[in-house]
Amino acid sequence: MTARSMPVRRAPRVALLDRLLAARIALSWELAIYVALFAVAFGLRFWDLGARALHHDESIHAQWSWGLIQGNYRHDPVFHGPLYYHAQGLVFLIFGASDYTARLSPAIFGMALVSLPLLLRRWLGPVGSIAAVAFLTFSPTVVYYSRFLREDVYMAFFILAMAAALWRYMADGRERWLFMFALSFTGSMATKEATYLVVAVFLVYLDLLVAAELTAQSMAANEQSSRGRRIAGVASTAPFAWMVVSLWPFAGRVRRSFTWSTLPRSGDLLIVLGTLTLPLLTGITGPVLEEAWIVEKGRLVCRPDMPRQDAMAIGGLFAITISGAAFVGLQWRPRTWALIAGTCAFIYLTLFTSLWTNANGLCTGPWGGLNYWWSQHDVVRGDQPWFYYYLLLPAYEFLPLVICLGGAWWSLWRGNAFSRFLWVWLGGTWLSLSWAGEKMPWLNMHLAVPACVLAAWTVQRAWTAFAAGGESTRRAALPLVSAAVVGAGGVVLAAYLPGSGPLAALARVGIVLFAAAVVFWSSQPFGRRALGAFAVVAVVGGLSFFSLKAMIGASFERGDVPKDMLIYTQSAPDIPRLMTQIDALAEATGLGYDMPILVDSMDSFAWPWAWYLRDYRRVGYIDLSQGPIPAGDYRVLLVNQANVPKTDGALAERTMGPEFQKAVPYPHRWWFDEVYKAAMDTGHGSCTARAGDCGPFKPGTWKHIVSNLGLSEWPRTWLHYIRDHDLGGTIPHESVRPCGSCGSVNAAAYFPVDWDLNTRSLVLRDVSPPKPTVDAAGRPMFGGFGRLPGQFSAPVDIERDAQGNLYVIDSTSKRLQKFDANGNFLATADIRVNPGDANEGAQPWGLAIAPDGTVVVADTFGWRIRTFTADLVPTGVTFGKAPNPDPAVKPGDFDLYGPRDVAFDRQGNMWVTDGGHDRIVVYTVKGEFVRAIGGTGTGPGQFDEPVGITAAADGTFYVADMFNGRVVALNQDGSYRSEFRVEGWGGKGVDDKPYLRALRDGRIAVGLPSLNTVRIYDSAGAVKGTVSGDGDPLTRPYGIVETLDGKLWIVEGGIGRVRQFPIP
Amino acid sequence: MTTEPAGDRVEERIIGVYVEERVLVLESDEPSSKRGAFKISGAVLAWAVLGALFLALRLGPTWQAPVGGAEWLHLSGAWQARAGEPDGRFVPSLFQALSTLILHISASEIGPRIAAFIASASIPAAVWMLRSKLGEAGALASLLLVALDAPAIAFGASASAMGFDLPIALWLLVLVTRDRPVRPWLVAAAAFAAVTAGPIPLPLIAAWATLALARGARPPAAQWGPLAIGAAAGVLAASLRFGLGFDGLRIPAIDLFAASFEEQWASSSAFELTMLYSPPLLVAAFGAAIGIVVSARKGEHVPPVAVLLLGWFAFALSWLLSSAGEHTPAPLAAVTLPAALLAGPALVRAFGAMWRAEWRLARYLVPAAAAFLLFAIAIIVHWGQVDAVGGAQDRVMTGLLLGGAGVAALAVALERRAAPALLALGLGVSIFPVLAGAFGVALSAGAEPIPSPVSPPQARELRDLALARAKAGGGTIVIHPSLEADATWPVRESGEITVASRAPADAAIVVWPADLPAPEGMVRVSGAWSFARAHRAPDGFLRYVKWYTHRNAAVSTSVPAAVYVGTGQ
Structure with a gap:
């Protein structure tokens, strides 16, 4: 840019907007490529954002962001933030809340992230800048997490912005870059605590850089230039460089002795970063004090009702760190530092206090964040092995990684401060993330970004080497494109070549070597310096296909199906x-x-x-x-x-x-199949963070690794995964094929019966009681499964009054219902003392009609008898109580251990089968105890689980003695008369409870629920007929009643209906 | 390099920044190699971006908005007209006639809405044609304001009888402010369009006529003929209901204007809708209007277009004020259009003033005022959430924050050269409600008061169920007369529907007011049914705050209907 001034006549003032509108933008190829790349990046980040199910964490973040704009958000270090909750809240405020808008702010930051390399164009060069934008645009990790409401895309943006500001300040020393550097740091710190790890890397780098620059000053002053001396100088200065910088005005003597004349710009950055970080390290003192037994564990935790003493203690610790930072900052550049620190602190605290509405945020942010996450280090969430990122990064970022590694010679040994910074950033972050207890796929973002930028630098370096040969771009374009095509063709062919075994493997290697040879040959006309550029385009061509495939698969095709390592415990x-x-x-x-x-x-x-x-x-x-x-x-x-x-x-x-x-x-x-944990079993079980004894410093670990490399399953699995991003196994619910450690936690959804799930429309249902109808064989029936009046859930017993009206008791719905003789619904009542009370124990199984028309209900698991009028109004008579749990105690007169059924004698007394006590208890209709009959046993007059009971016209009582497999006949005084066997009885199923009915002709109808049959016996026990429901079989028959005209109504508990049969 | 400003236009060669009497040149002349490169101007980009934004915001309502408000009434009328049934809801505007025609092709509301959308798509072009009057930046600002105006978005894709009103009004403005003579056929077409449009262009026509009378500036005699022919043709076409039959002498614009005072075109009043969606725009327009009046009083030259816009705004505002209690959004849409055209150029001027303002003090005080305001809003939002004003401490804190914001703003305002910097604060405060309103309507948020009342999807579901029932068991579908109006649109294409206050014996399914006793011999079926749902504007400031942060929190009410089937079914 040139600047000159010249005198002109006064010109009319032109408004800013008019000037902007009058501006003319010249379209160059570079601009066109950027426009195209940004358009693609926009599409990849904003297309169909709402399609994927919101991940568990995403849903929390979305809900909290949405809550924030309604005043419901309070910072909690467990869920990071709070910056991105505010950003997302703003999106919700403007665009409303939806699954799409829930991912809008990450997409916006993802887009901004892609544009940041433009700030580094001076270091990346024109080709490198385009490459950086392209790598970030298409990176599978970056795209996936730019469409994912987690904090990592925001943090990645701020960290890259920090990096850009760092280099811009180093270049021109303008304070605006210091502000950007500090604000980016603040943004990242207000986003995620993992920032501490990256900031540590930056601090180390800046310290090294300061050391290098101070060493350079010394050497320049002493006119030295030896490389060895320089390295020695840096190594010896680095441990103290930060201290020298911090105390620069007071270190005059030291500076003079080392001839350090000026504070380098890296020193300014180190002071800013160091002084902003220092107060935020206060939280670490909590665990230290706890370890030193100075305060008890968990005492210094932020909460609104924190004791004043604890608050003062935390405040005191902050006073120390803040004053230390202020001392360094103010003696450096008082105004600049005060402005930077004040602005950053204000923004930081404003966010953590939810716009100053949550005073507790003053503690949960600066103290709680590091305090909490430090404590989580030992929890090792995710339980991932140490090599997690050594799998994850190559699995997705193989394209930039191969370029970075391929160009390591250039960038490390023959590189510049910038390329070495990128290596320190990538390597340092990699190591620190591997050290951290929690390892999660989204943290891969913080490796992918420096890898992309470093790869872009390498691309530019290759281009520079090539261009230095003086070749024209036009002439080189075709051979370079050819190299990319050959690279792509070779790798794709090798990857998809059918067949297996050593021969196929050899063929694949051959194809790749052949492609490499072709690329090498095509570079020859351009000289040796062109080889790098050809290699880069061949690699880009060869790996782009798989990189794009991985990105599209994870982000667009199956983003909520955990076949990718990136997709972690996904809804x-x-x-x-x-x-x-x-x-x-x-x-x-x-x-x-x-x-x-x-x-x-x-x-x-x-x-x-x-x-x-x-x-x-x-x-x-x-x-x-x-x-x-x-x-x-x-x-x-x-x-x-x-x-x-x-x-x-x-x-x-x-x-x-x-x-x-x-x-x-x-x-x-559901979650990804983490087979790699088992694959690294060194003989101590799966290799995880907590178990497996498979650390990187164990010889056994490396022995295991070496023994599995070569032509074993590992490389094949790995290459297969790189190609398909699918381990071949399937996850539950998708098919029956099993997979290793994948799985899901499941649930079930209940929708109303009148909702058609297929058509997503309502089905009209009458709410009137159903009319009697006929079964498949034309027999009369009524009821049906359901909750409407006249329908049943689990009907068990039935009775008829003198007018022919029918009463049906339902064990699960606890309803007593009355029908006319044809099955038309008349009335219903809840048999519970407090109708509708779900907590009241009740499960009626038996029913009887007293001679005076009173309806008696045996509430088996309510341990009582209840009576109702013929109109189903409770009479107020309720008796019986829960049995004594001690079996040794003789049951009392009113202890009812499951009254199953009731029948009336000629005196109007009710006979109740007390199943669990193996007896029959006789009461008056008013509930007065009369006598008890029977006892436990198999002999005459004894019972084992008596269930149904019926009184014959001659006064004989027949009792279904279930576990003894017999019908017992009793005289009116309760004495034993006779018995007969019933084949099919004796089962102990909770719903295998038989009822019986004495018919007017002297025979007995006996239900066999487990056999779906009703048999007719004569009084001597001979089978005289069977009812099984030909054409429409009986389903678990329980209660039986004879109609006035000599037919049987049989209750079918298994299907919720009552059917009429002729008596055989 | 020299600069050659021509009038108020800026030549493309200007690339310098004027500083008093010197030009600080930021870049030397472009390299000769770039001279032939393809160039694109900022203005073209801005028109393209704003045009795209304008259209994008109207696409959503076209495709997915529920049928509601005036659209519901008029679509019902159009449907009845299509079926040859006389219906008072058919007002013979040009758009209604076209809707009826389109409904012959497809029974969906999308068809007529596309017609409205296409007409609305001409609005950016009309504003572009006004750029010589409003200035390039002013026209762009006006377009931005129209694009983001919630009532304009709702009307821009609504198949109500007023579907063409906004573009017609704007094209009429283009026509009457045109410097060159207007061709006779265009005059006739404009007259026809004005007569067969809805009421929204009326304030413009009234303003134009008033100004013409006041200035004694009659249209040229040659235009009277086409004007009369066009108007007469419009009256004739409307009176003949565009071929559907004679209906007496009709002028749809007048009919609909009158109907706006009688019919329920919204669940909320015009005043409530104004307070929900348009205060920033109206404040800006008032500011602009005051500016014009002050300029005129000072004897400065006020362009005729500004006077016309002022008149248009005044007439529209009169309509809005007179119908403030009526349930209609039409006067609001009528006033926001001239408001946007007035405010656009004024905002550009204000922006320029803000840019040139003395920021020495303002650069601290304006952000401070914004921060105080933001913190106060954070507290008030919480009050809105719990629907109660907080305790004494909260109130004092809020008072202090608001007071602090006020003091900071006042300090800036008192410094004459710094005062324009307050525009930044105004823009910051205004932008969120404007954007939230625009996107709320554009994305058809769940309970947006525009459009409302709406015909819920459930109504169509009920119609499908009824048809299936009637088909399966025979018999007729019966609807009570009190539900007929609401049911017309959802039960279209259903064949014979009986409207009766007593259920006939052969009724298969009966839809009845929920509060009436069941028809004899019928049994009720499960479900909470309704043919109409209304989303009401929040009543009270705290409820407004809650609605603003959670738009689905608005109260929705339904008119319940009961559904009965014959016992024999």
Whole structure:
């Protein structure tokens, strides 16, 4: 840029906007390439952002961001932040909340990240800048996490911005770059605690650079130039360089003795970074004080009700670090430092205090972040082995990595300060992330970015070497493109060549070598210096295909199916699909956001539902493993698989609220098959962070590695993975094929019965009681499975009154229902003392009609008898109590260990089968004890689980003595009369409970639920007929009653209906 | 290098920054090798970007907005007209006639909406044609304001009888401000369009006529003929309902203007909608209007277009004020269009003033005021969430913050040369509600008060179920007369539907008001049914704050309907 001035006449003032509009932008090839790259980057980052199910963490971040704009966010170091919650909150404020907009701020930062290399054009060169933009645009890791609401893309942006500001300041010394450097640091620190690791790398580099520059000053002053002396000088100065810089004004004597005349710009940066970091290191003193037994563990934790003494202690620690930093900063450049530190502190604290509405953020940010994450180091979340990033980075960033490694000679040995900085950044971050306890795929982002920039530098270096030969770009274009095509062709052919075995492997190697030879040959006309450029384009050509394939697969094709290592414990795609159903149901029912929904929060299953259901105002999040299914008008239930049986049972018992169809199972979260842990089993089990004894410093580890390299399974698996990003195994729910350690935690969704899941529309259902109808064979029937009046859940017993009306008791819905003689519904009643009380123990199994028309219900697992009028109004008579749990104690008169059935004698007394006590207890209809009959045993007059009981016209009682497999006949005084065997009885299933009915002709109808049969016996025990429901078989027959005109109504508990049969 | 400004246009060679009487040249002449390179100007880029933004914001409502508000009424009318049924909801505007025609091709609302969208797509072109009057930057700013104006977005893709109103109004402005004589056929077409449009161009016509009368500047005699012919043709076409039959003497613009005071075109009043969506634009327009008046009082030259815009804004504002309590967004859309055209150039001037302002003090005080304001808003947002003003400490803190913001702003305002810097604060405060409103309407957020009331998807679902029921079991579908109006649109294409207040014996399915007793012999089916849902504007400041941060928090209400089936079904 040139600057000159010349006198002219006063010209009219031209507005800024007019000048901008009048500006003319010349289109060059470079600009056109940038425009194209940014357009592609835009597409890759913004296209179809909402398609993938929100990851567990994403949903939390989205929900919190959304909560922030409504005043509901408080910083918590567990979930990082808070900067990106604010950024995302702003997006929600402007664009509204949706799955798409939930990923908009990462996409925006991802886009900004791609543009940052332009600031480094001076160091990367024109080709290198384009290459950096291109590598970042297409990087599988960068693209994936630019479309993912986690903190890493924001942090990557700020770190790259720091790097850019660092070099810009080093170049021109303008303070604006110092501000950008400090603000980027603040942004990163307000985003994620992993910043400490990267900042440590930057600090080390700056310290080395200061040492190098001070050494250079000394050597220049002393007119020395030996390389060895320089290295020795740097090595000896580096440990103290930071101290010299910090105390520069006071170190005059030292400076003079070493002839250090000026503080290098790297020293300015070191002071800024160091003084901003120092106060934020205060949190580390917590664990140190705890280790030293000065304070007890977990005492110095930020909370609003923190004791004043603790707050003062933390404040005191901060006073020390802040004053130390201020001392250094203010003696350096008072105004600049005060402005930088003040601005950064204000922004930092404003974010952590949620715009100064959360005073606790003053502690949770500067203290809590490092304090918490330091404590998590030993938790080793993810339990990943030390070599995790040695797998992950090459698996996705093989393209820049190969270029970086291929050009290491240039960038390390023959490079410049910038290329060495990139190596320190990449290598240092790699080592520090590998050291950190928590290893997660999203942290790969912080390796991918420096790898891309370093690769771009290498590309520029290759181009520079090539261009130095004086070749014209036009002449070189075709051979270079050819080299890329040959590289691509060779690698793709080798990768997809069919066949296996040594010969095929040899063929593949041959193809690659041949391609390399062709590239080498084509570079020859341009001289040796061109070889690098040809090698780079061949590598780019060869690996781009797989890099693009990996990026598209992970980001666009199966981003929520964990076949990629990048995809970690991901919410299954079933969740948004179910959400579509829920939204459609809410619309269709007209309930909208007021539709009640129940979410089982066991195992953190509340996420990601909390996000997806954010607009719904009536969502209950309850851990169903901890208590009963709550009553409520829920239209959708989302239940952890472990609680599905419990839910099924509870729903069957419910008499109120909507009915549900069979639950839809779905995987809730699933995870990648981490086969590499088992593959590194050195004889001590799978290699993880906690186990396996497979550390990098163990000889056994390397022995294992070496023994598995070569033509073994490892390279084949690895190359296969690079090619397909699919280990071949499949995950549960996708097919039945098993895989190693992959898996899922599952759940089930319940939708109302009147909702068609296929058409996503309501089905009209009458809410009137069903009319009697006929079965498949034309026999009369009524009821049916359901919750409407006149329908049944698990009907068990039936009785008829003198008018022919029928009464049916339902064990799970606890309903007593009355029908006319034809099965038309008349009335219903809940038999519980407190109708609808889900917590009241009740499970009625037996029924009888007293001579005066009173309806008696045997509430088996309510341990009582209840009576109702013929209109099903409770009479107020309820007796019986829970049995004494001690079997040695003789049961009392009213101890009922499961009253199963009831029958009346001629005196109007009720005979109750007390199944668990193996007796029959006689009471008056008012509940007065009369006598007990029988006892445990197999002999005459003894019982083992008496169930059904019926009184014959001659006064004889017949009792179903189930476990003894017999029907026992008793006289009216309770004495034993006779018995006969019933083949098929004796089963101990909880629902294998037989009932019987004395018929008017003296025979006895006997139910055999487990055989789906009713047999007719004569009083001597001879089988006289069988009812099995030809054409429409019986399903678990329980209660039986004879009609006035001599037919049988049989209750089918397994299918919820009552059918009429002629008596055989 | 020299600069040659021509009038208020800036020649493309200007690349310097003027500093008093010297030119600081930032770059030397372009290299000769680049002279032949393809160049693109900032203005072209800006027009392209804003044009794309304008269209993009109207695509969403075209495809996915629920049928609601005036659109619902008028689509119902158009459908009835298509079926040959006389219906008061058919107002014979040009757009209604076209809608009826399109509904012959497809029964979806998308067809007529596409027609409205295409017409709206001409708005950027119309604004572009006004750039010589508004200035390049002013026209672009106006386009930006129109693009982001929520009522304009809603009307820009709505198949109401007023679907062509905004573009017609704007093209009329282009025409009446044209420097060259207007061709007769164009005059006739404009007159026809004005007569057969809805009421939104009326304030412009009134302003133009008033100014013409006031100035005694009648149109040339040669234009009277085409004007009369066009207007007469419009009246005739409307009276003949565009071929659907004679309907008395009709002028749709007048009919719809009158209807805007009578019919329910929105669930919220015009005042409420104004407060939800348009305060920043109206404040800017008022500022611009005051500026014009002050200039005029000072005797400075005020361009005729500015006077016309001022008149248009005043007439539209009168309509808005007179219908503030009515449930219609039409007067709001009518006022925001001239407001945007007024405010655009004014904002550009204000921006320039802000740029040149004395920032020595303002660079601290403006951010401080913004920060105080932001922190106060953070507290108020929390109040909005719990729907209650906080405790004494919170109130004092909020008061102090607001007071601090006020003091900081006042300190800047008192410094004459620094005062324009306050525009930055104004822009910062305004931009979020404007963007949130624009995207809320453009993305058809769940419970946006525009459009409302809406025909819920459930209505169409009920219609499908009813048809399936009637088909399976025979019999008729019966709808109670009180639900007929709401049901017309969702139950279209359903064959014979009986509207009766007593269920006939052969009824297969009956849709009845939920509060009426069940028809004899029918049983009710499960479900909470409705043919209409309304999203109401938040009532009160704290509820507005809550709605602003959570737009789906708006209260939605439905008119419940009960569905019965014959017991024999």
